[in-house]
């Protein structure tokens with residue numbers, strides 16, 4: 688089991704940190720989810736977050752089908768798991 692203190696995927700959107708092209712501020716979250724000391728999306732609505740992530744993925748050139756799949760898996764991220 689990987690050390691939960693230094694995950695290899697974003698704990699909010701599950702994106703692998705190796706795919707993160709930005710500058711990461713947090714050990715837990717990618718630069719898309721977390722910047723300037725806070726979450727970019729501060730709400731608690733998973734569906735809304737998924738919608739935002741989906742649009743972000745498309746704008747980064749992710750193919751639609753892959754973006755849909757990745758968006759679906761966000762619900763399993765530690766931030767959203769109940």
Ligand SMILES: [Zn+2]
Pocket residue numbers: 697698699700701702716717718719720721
């Ligand atoms: Zn993220």
